[in-house]
Amino acid sequence: MRCEVIRVPASAPHDMKGVRALVEAGRLKPDEVIAVLGKTEGNGCVNDFTRGYAVSAFRAYMEEAVGKSAAHISYVMSGGTEGVLTPHFTIMSRSLEATETSSPDEKSLAIGVAHTRDFEPEEIGRMTQLQLVSEAVLEAMREAGIERAADVHFVQVKCPLLTTDVIHEAERQGKDVVTEDTYKSMGYSRGASALGVALALGEVDGASLTDEDICQSWDKFSSVASTSAGSELACCEVIVFGNASGANGPFFIEHEVMQDAIDGDALRRIIDKHPDAELVQVLAKAEADPSGFVRERRHTMLNDSDINHTRHARAVVGGVLAYVCGDPMIYVSGGAEHQGPAGGGPVAAIFKRANNDQ
Structure with a gap:
């Protein structure tokens, strides 16, 4: 397996010019794309439709470029x-082509994707979503x-x-949702998803987890989880980044944990290595930081x-890490x-090994 990562700037959420140029130049093979991470210039809140706009544009282009359905691609906007922060897309591709770009004793970037089934409104932000x-x-x-898990x-x-419509429909059916505040529902969904990552990787004790821990027990967290909520989907899309001995190629990834919003040294330590x-x-x-300090x-x-x-x-951490x-x-x-300790969060860096022409 060989995984690659390419960034491309976007002038708007639907801007495919940069992606198209990569494909036409032969730098990106559409049929090898497995996932896309995007930063879109909306407000990031409940009514941020730039996320769905970007997904729609990307999906339409990829299906055109591949020449068939590209339903296997995960889109996270x-x-x-x-x-x-610059609006852009990070495109991840994976091929089974054998290469000789890494030595047998070093692991290379490996990326896996999966998704859950669609959730019922009453399951969002609760143990079902976590599990x-x-x-x-x-x-x-x-x-x-x-x-x-260490990899x-x-x-x-x-x-x-x-959303408001979903909440009202759930109430009409006599179902109890985790919150009636749409904005708070984003936090509950992110929190349940992050604890799901922590459970999978052995960072928390699953036997002790309950609904009450979600968005309350801040001592329980994942050091590698990054979760983002949106109205453009009903399931959870999962993209795992790691290193594997069975992977090949020049790319690899490492992470650290920021202890607070201005902990730029966390990224500096990775880069200096x-x-x-x-x-x-x-x-x-x-x-x-929930403490207010x-x-x-x-x-x-x-x-x-x-x-x-x-x-x-986002503005603070983006500025610190960009510097x-x-x-x-x-x-x-x-x-x-x-996702990381209260007030902090994980930071990861993807590298390409030097002296590699591919």
Whole structure:
């Protein structure tokens, strides 16, 4: 297996010009694409339709380019490019072509995808979602050939949320939903998905988990989970990034955990370990510290009635990490419930080994 990662900037959520140019230049084979991560320039909240717009445009183009249905491709669009963050797409491809680009004693990037079934409204943000995400993570690991949890460095989950119409219909049927606040439903869905990742990778004790832990027990978290909620899907799409001995090629991934929103040293430590490798992409989560403080200094992100705290957090973390790596075209997603310690979050870096012409 050989996995590759390519970034392409976007002038709008539906902009396929850069993707088309890659295909025409022979740098991207449409039939090998397995997943797309996007940063779109919406508000990242419940009514951010740039996510669905981007998915629709990408799906239409890929089906045209492949010449048949491309239903196997996972699309994860994260809204919100506040501050200096650049709207873009990160395209992941996978082939079975044998290569000699890595030595037998080093592992290379492996990517696996899976998805859950569609959720009922009353299941979102609760143990059912958590358990099904856990199963999907394990399925994606098997598909990628990743044998150890320690070799998983980032797990991206796109999860559903509750809209007003869905909530009203559930109430009409006598079903109880986790919250009647659509914005809060994003947090519950992200939190349940993140704990599902933690369960799959052995980061939490599944026997002790209950519905009450979701978005309450902040000491329970995953160090590699990144979850993003949207109204454009009813299931959870899961993309697992790791390294595997059965993978080939020059790409590899590592991660660290940011302890707070300004912990740029976490990314710097990863980069400093690989001075001869090319940094291809940075993937990270951003969160406003629920305590209301960052390094004993008060912040107002949680009290701002004009701008949601997730938007503040994306701008801060995006700026910090862009400074460290020298590039604002990075993937930073807001809302890190159970994704890293409270107020912090995972950060991963994908590299390409030097002295490789492919």
